[in-house]
Amino acid sequence: MLSAIGLDEAQETVYRALVGLGAAEVPYLAARLALTEDDTVRTLRHLERQGLAAPSSTRPGRWVAAPPAVALGALLTQQRHELDRAELAAAVLAEEFRGQAAEPAVHDLVEVVTGAGAVAHRFLQLQLGAAEEVCALVTSTPTAVTGVQNDAEERAAERGVDYRVVIERGVLSAPDGLVGLTAALRREERVRVVDEVPTKLVIADRALAMVPLTPRAAASAEPAALVVHGSGLLECLLGLFEAVWRQAVPLRLTADRASHEEHPGHPDGADLEVLSLLLAGLTDASAAKQLGLGLRTVQRRVRNLMELAGVTTRMQLGWQAYERGWLSR
Structure with a gap:
């Protein structure tokens, strides 16, 4: 979560632990996080350079977390400033590129x-x-x-x-x-x-x-x-x-399972999922597998769709689905 301000996973873990404790000795922090003491010290030194932690002035070997609101706020402000500068540089370069690319050479296309x-x-x-x-x-x-x-x-x-x-x-x-x-x-x-x-x-x-x-x-x-x-x-x-x-x-796939009663004369979401896959060329068995339904369930839904559309063949069903806007282009 804090990678955007330059912390890797280990550094963020150590800082979060230190914030939760307020302050801690290196051996305790290393044991708590299953790290070696050398790795813990190196990570703390990096946090110190970032202004996120500091050694205690009264107890050698003890480290204190900097207040997140202050320390992280400063890093975020710096990051925003750098992004603003980068955005400005990108805009300048884009303008230069447009000027040079008014009549690009063939090999540049x-x-x-x-x-x-x-x-x-x-x-x-x-x-x-x-x-x-x-x-x-x-x-x-x-x-x-x-x-x-x-x-x-x-x-x-x-x-x-x-x-x-x-x-x-x-x-x-x-x-x-x-x-x-x-x-x-x-x-x-x-x-x-x-x-x-x-x-x-x-x-x-x-x-x-x-x-x-x-x-x-x-x-x-x-x-x-x-x-x-x-x-x-x-x-x-x-x-x-x-x-x-x-x-x-x-293609239409939806988690909406509204009932026919809520939309009279219109298929529900599950029906349209089945219809969409069948129109895309899947067999009943393949559509059932993809949707996690039983084969009989898919076939029953197809029969319901045909009854709703007032047709007797699947070809007619596809045409009526298009005409009625169930799966419009």
Whole structure:
């Protein structure tokens, strides 16, 4: 929790213990935290440099915690000041970059990134740098990154970044595949499903894209990706995403289990979960497994939906679901 002000886990643990005790000798503190005395002393010395602890002036070997409100407040103020300076520097650099990039050279329009670590880091940067929208095509065979399940996505969504994501059907059948998708939908991200996406792709603010260079068949090859800046190639990638998006089926997963009586003539949340997975191409058995329901329960819900829609076939049910806005595009 205090890593933002420069404390690692061990330093935070020692400081919290010292705050709880008010003051303590090194041997007692080391035994309490299962640390060696040398490690405890080194950690206390670091806390002293941060103004969070100090040796007692009356009892040698005893350390006293600095009041958190004062000590941490000073560190937070310093951190905010440094962030303000960094933000100003970033704004200046961005302005310089825009000036230099008015007519970029052809070789500056693409970057080649190689190695799993570098690809994952660039993917993280794209999402954290997005200000308005992230569009993504997600395959069922992640390599350097893990599709919709990553912290960067959650942090970007918290800042108000809109997400449009198209996933392959195989993602739904992956272990815990619905867990990340459910979390994404709760963040009001829009998710759609197709049989297969042409490639993994992420586009940030319609200004920067990232697409893998490594073909799917070469799963054992070192991951590599192409980062594409504003250009005709970027326009092609945007067009590719929009074409796949238009053909994809919306996915709906919800924890809302409202009853038919609360919404007469409209299916409840559990019914729509079943319907969404079936329209995405899952079998009754696969949908039951993903939702933790029995096969008979899923089949019963499908029959109820057909009765509610006044149809006799599942094809008619899909059409009526669209017409009635149950799972609208």
